[in-house]
Amino acid sequence: MRSARSLSPHTQARAGSSDKREAILRAATRVFAENGYFNSKVADVARVAGVADGTVYLYFKSKEDILHTIFDRNAGEAIREGRRTLAEISDPREKLRRIAAQHLERLGADRDLAVVFQVELRGSTKFMEEFSAAGLSEYIRLIAEVVEEGQAAGVFRRELKPKLVAKVLFGALDEMATNWILSKRRYKLAPLADEVLEIFFNGVMAR
Amino acid sequence: MRSARSLSPHTQARAGSSDKREAILRAATRVFAENGYFNSKVADVARVAGVADGTVYLYFKSKEDILHTIFDRNAGEAIREGRRTLAEISDPREKLRRIAAQHLERLGADRDLAVVFQVELRGSTKFMEEFSAAGLSEYIRLIAEVVEEGQAAGVFRRELKPKLVAKVLFGALDEMATNWILSKRRYKLAPLADEVLEIFFNGVMAR
């Protein structure tokens, strides 16, 4: 049922119902991040969320549905934010700078969520494919469009393939995020965006 | 072919024993690639390898041990090959070119193995950490050393951090590999090395 939430009109129930769903999602993100999706038990998620095992199934179809929801929510929001940002800027170089910064800021702001995105969602070709089809390819397209725009404007080299350029940038940022997660040393992720872009824009060759 | 029956009557042991082990590793690579590590049953691996379930445990301690062995073998060989190649070349730029080419050639040569490396081994922080500690960090170091060398020689920009430069290159190559796996369209992976390097060396900005 889609609207399992519509409770009594004048109570604060609105918050109650939604609360549990949110609690489960938050708990699942933490539990999946800590133990890995396949090693996580639904019972663990329920315990951390402070609800009974069965309650999880009042809000989600299955364990996998929880993972999907975590992905959909955050990927959707990220792409929406990206488009919004692009609309406000005209310089292609600056557009890429903002996209990269947002990318790393978002992941750097929530380590558990970052782990789920960088690690757990990639743990099987099945997830990878869905995940790739759902959000990743659109994200790459977003970047590639900015590259084309820059090429048209003459700021980016015209002989490069936009899609490939986009993947290179994404791959570099992705690697920063994965390294950050695995690193014992705690450092800020977001500032790396500029360092990556410096290489991406100007290359490593000495002039 | 399976024909590798016991060769000569007196030298059977080595080859025979090794055969089964190899068969299991090959089968596991395929099964893990197809179904994902966590969704693969030991029984499936055994069936594909043409041995009984129990036989798997004569050669491996556990299901996880199989995955580890697949990783150790191939990562070890890749790093050894990398070092060998570096020893034969002096130009840092050419060194990176060869490393990148080998990286993509190796993965492009065996799709199942590539899936295991790009997807299955990253499916949990536990694997990721071991995997990172075991081979990845050494590989990054290998690249970073070449970068330092290039900086000392004045061919690469001295203001860039070698480790970070290495990660950017690795990330870009890694992304090429992952995309290649997920792509329905069949294309050659290895040629992308030069396209990635063109961006990596010279950047995307128009002169």
Add this chain to the structure above:
DNA sequence: TCGTGCTGAATGGCTGTTCATTCAGCGAAG
């Protein structure tokens, strides 16, 4: 009293691992 959200013990299927058993092939003895 009803209705509703929630509970958590019970269920049932699944799968990694074990181990009692089989048997091919070997060397020794005749």
Add this chain to the structure above:
DNA sequence: CTTCGCTGAATGAACAGCCATTCAGCACGA
């Protein structure tokens, strides 16, 4: 050359524990 134990690699049915999912009932507000 033939016979005969013996060895240990290989087998695969059975085990044991795990865990996603269900559902009969509970508590509580209206």
